[in-house]
């Protein structure tokens with residue numbers, strides 16, 4: 593298989609989706625861990641210390657480039673797979689819709705759920721990451737991200753959009769988590785139940801903690 597075919601064959605596309613997906617899942621774990629500091633006593637100081645560390649050291653700057661590349665590859669390959677599957681369906685290659693009887697709606701809607709997560713991500717980076725980097729470049733200082741969150745999450749529409757984003761992420765992860773391991777050959781009879789259970793727990797707990805952040809600021813459980 594040539595390098596080009598690694599990216600363009602069906603198996604190649606699925607492998608890219610699996611590797612980038614697992615990379616993004618590890619990013620989510622770090623992100624939720626750092627942000628969840630806001631729920632602890634002295635949460636503001638703890639969160640700001642973590643955000644300062646992440647925002648100012650060279651290693652995380654380099655990892656950030658990897659993150660952008662990971663997101664872009666995952667999105668581009670995902671759209672190509674989505675397009676390929678829709679074409680097959682419209683060509684009648686999946687004429688007998690037996691899949692519908694066995695697969696869940698969210699497994700068949702990965703493209704749609706991924707697009708909702710992408711829309712969420714565009715809004716999210718425009719609210720936090722972009723203003724913070726622009727501020728850092730122009731003044732050398734970071735924005736106080738805790739106060740920024742408190743401010744952004746006073747708007748109930750934004751809070752609602754974050755909740756929709758987190759629900760979309762949850763369903764996207766339920767299928768994506770297991771599917772990534774399956775692509776990598778680990779969905780065997782022995783490991784399937786363990787991977788499924790860890791995947792479902794991750795897909796519920798992580799988006800739930802994320803969703804509680806805007807809710808907590810809006811309801812003034814934290815301040």
Ligand code: HEM
Nearest residue numbers: 627647656659716720721724737741754761802803805806
């Ligand atoms: C719902 C609760 C969430 C809150 C309160 C939150 C908060 C934040 C904040 C304050 C930053 C700015 C970091 C900085 O400027 O250094 C950030 C960055 C980011 N967030 Fe979130 N986030 C949430 C959920 C998510 C989710 C669900 C995703 C992914 C699906 C996500 C993806 C990102 C990305 C990609 C960045 C840029 C990371 C970087 O610094 O390179 N966030 N988030």
